[in-house]
Amino acid sequence: MTRLVDPGSIRIAPLTRAYAEDLATWRYDPPYDVYDLAGADPDELLDPELGFHAVLADDRLIGFRSFGPDGRVPGWDYDDSALDTGGGLRPSLTGQGLGRAVIAAGLDFGRSQYAPAAFRVTVASFNVRARRTVESLGFEVVGSFAARRDGRPFDVLVRAERR
Numbered sequence: 001m002t003r004l005v006d007p008g009s010i011r012i013a014p015l016t017r018a019y020a021e022d023l024a025t026w027r028y029d030p031p032y033d034v035y036d037l038a039g040a041d042p043d044e045l046l047d048p049e050l051g052f053h054a055v056l057a058d059d060r061l062i063g064f065r066s067f068g069p070d071g072r073v074p075g076w077d078y079d080d081s082a083l084d085t086g087g088g089l090r091p092s093l094t095g096q097g098l099g100r101a102v103i104a105a106g107l108d109f110g111r112s113q114y115a116p117a118a119f120r121v122t123v124a125s126f127n128v129r130a131r132r133t134v135e136s137l138g139f140e141v142v143g144s145f146a147a148r149r150d151g152r153p154f155d156v157l158v159r160a161e162r163r
Contacts, residue, residue: 005057005093007101012053012065012109019054019061020045028091034124034152035088053109055087055102062098063089065106067114073122075148082158083116099133107137111161118160125153134159 015023020042027038037045045052050070055063064087071084078084087106089098107119121139123130139157147154 005062005096005098007057007098009057010062010098010101010105011056012105013056015046015052015054015064017042017046019064020052022061023052023064026088026091028094031124031126032094037088053106055089055105061090062093063087063102065102065109067110071120071122073147073149073154075154076122076143076145076156078120082118082120083110083114084120084122085110086121095129099130100136103133103137107159116161118158120156120158123155123157125155131155131157 023037023045024040024042025038027033027036044050049068051067052070053065053067054061055065066086067083069084071086072078085106087102089102110116110119119139121134123134125131125144134157137159139159142156142158144153144155146152
């Protein structure tokens with residue numbers, strides 16, 4: 001799974017059972033293990049309410065994007081002024097400069113499917129790579145909070161969409 005990924009081949013696709021089962025095995029090295037999907041229930045990942053989608057490159061699963069409640073971390077007072085989006089890369093592909101292309105593809109997809117007034121992301125405060133990436137895509141910090149689950153600090157960033 002470590003062959004190079006052509007950023008131009010990245011696309012968002014429906015999440016299939018096989019993709020959901022693959023996602024449910026993903027483990028990240030600490031401190032990124034806060035993003036582990038290992039042990040996730042594939043049926044929950046397939047729940048349309050959570051808005052999970054596969055990220056493919058050359059028809060190979062390289063990540064996922066979610067739109068809606070999955071992008072929220074308990075502890076922040078979320079509202080409906082923005083569409084929450086989250087996601088991740090296959091653990092073997094992190095740190096290779098793919099994040100911007102994957103997130104941009106997700107934003108393009110989210111814009112075409114949901115037409116939100118704004119997008120919102122919630123990023124673990126230690127995750128400098130992710131924060132730098134979303135800021136390069138026009139997101140701005142609107143606040144920080146401690147997660148209800150474990151007290152870990154998170155930042156909330158928003159990007160208004162041009163109408």
